[in-house]
Amino acid sequence: MSEQPSNDSVGQRCQITREDFICQRIEIQKLREGENLILGFSIGGGIDQDPGQNPFSEDKSDKGIYVTRITPGGPAEVAGLRIGDKIMQVNGWDMTMVTHDQARKKLTKKREDVVRLLITRKSLEEAVKHSKGSHPRQ
């Protein structure tokens, strides 16, 4: 079972590493399939990977963790995760400066049924502008 994404969490402003981001909190319930708990998406990136090949990042030197694929109908899609999202935190653990394997481990802990992600995406900026309406951003 999954929750509706809470609308007031769209477009929150958070500050991470001295920069302002528009970020969103998403809570995903893991689905049990046989022995495994799956989340239904794929990640790419990490400090040990080549950032130039990331199709979703704006800045090609960004070594963060990005969502590269979403299983249709899986828990992640239901929770509101979209392809191209950059994951900033997982359950409080920082994901901006981790290796690919460390990120995977943080997401696939067997004892946790729920992961709470802090994500950011390009289109969030647009959404904020639209929702704020006539207030132009300098």
Place this chain on the structure above:
Amino acid sequence: MDNESTYSGYSYKSSHSRTSRKNRERRDRHRLKNRDGSIRGDKSVMIQAPGEPLLDPESTVADDRDDNWGETTTVVTGTSVDSISNEDLTRISKDLEDSLPLDCRRYISPVLGAILGLISVITPLAFLALPQLLWRDTLDPCGTPCEGLYISLAFKLLILLISTWALFLRPSRATLPRFFVFRCLLLALVFLFVASYWLFYGVRVLEPRETDYRGIVGYAASLVDALLFIQYLALVLLEVRHLRPAFCLKVVRTADGVSRFYNVGHLSIQRAGVWVLDQYYSDFPVYNPALLNLPKSILTKKMSSFKVYNLEEENTNNSTGQSRAMIAAAARRRDNSHNEYYYEEAEVERRLRKRRARLVVAVEEAFTHIKRHQDDDTPTSSPKHPREVMDPREAAQAIFAPMARAMQKYLRATRQQSYHTMESIINHLQFCITHNMTPKAFLERYLSPGPTLQYLDNNRGRQWTLVSEEPVTASLRQGQVFSLKRLDFALVVKVMPLPFLRLAEEFIDPKSHKFVMKLQSETSV
């Protein structure tokens, strides 16, 4: 003195009752060689440690003593600490004469083999000749088939002779303590064979005066065939069986721990011992007794700072208890001698490198003084200043002088001075000059200790003792240990089997080598 130790050992043994004459003869033969070294030239001789200058007891030791020695010493040839009495001396000389055919034990096997071989070669010819000689007129005439058999017989005999010469008629390089089992087996086989053929021949041909000559020729031909097959068997048993490696021998020298590993096939222990010694002389660096010990200054420091006072009557229990306590206390105490060892070793190393550098420079400079004389140079140089033309020996002596001091200091630093006399260095220099060697090639002999073979003179045999818990004709097995002893060190040999190999195959299609870039990995969670 080394002389005394060997002689005292001998006299101790000679006063024992002789249990087995053969053993004692062998021991006598080996120990007496020292005295009669000049008479028996190439037998196995017991000599002192291989590195030290060989001290021939008969050669005038009096040269380095003063002239008054004759007044104070009473024994002429080699004194021993426990002096041998007169009757021992007479007994020794009597035994010497009795055991004069000492050679026979060494030669008995080849001589027996030779006799047997000769008999077996002559036998077919005798088989053919005897009927012709004795009852020629009654023999059936035998035309072409016999001639064909004659030719084949002749060629087979020729092949037999050639292969016997090639395989077996070689001077043996070692005397083994026990009989060589396979060789005895083969000799017995040949003897039985030939004897049974002769028996059959005597009963069936000579007595009834057989007239079928073709049958007799066929009989002789079958004997030669069988001899060829026995020779094939001998080849396999004596030569080929030990070629395929089956065991790995670890050989360790007890004096300084130098070790090597060798692969051998199925051999008996004594043959393996001979084989190991062959490799020893060319693989192991020469044993230098001067290089072994820690300097005394480091070792004795440990002992001197712990004193033990004996306050009561000494009985055995107390003394062992005390010594044990002393050892335990010494072990617990903090031990700093490793520090001194480390620094002293570093110092020695540094000094050695300095002397080596000086030596290399001196030799290089010396070699620039001479040049090979080309014959076509003479017209141009003779009008100006005639250069003196020297032969290699003089050239060597001429350039030896500037490098002599550096060489001597280096040899002393590496404790090699006993192996290289001035004469030998000049000889080596002459050799190198003759063959156009560079200074580095000349120095190769002195910069690293070479194999023992380099320092041997070949006219004396070498005495080794094989020590083994199992009979020495037993075949090698896993886990056996035997050792080869000399006077001051031993080689301990341990037998390990080579592992059984399971070789599996895997086929790789050359088109299956494909690669992808892995820098952007994607993991699904």
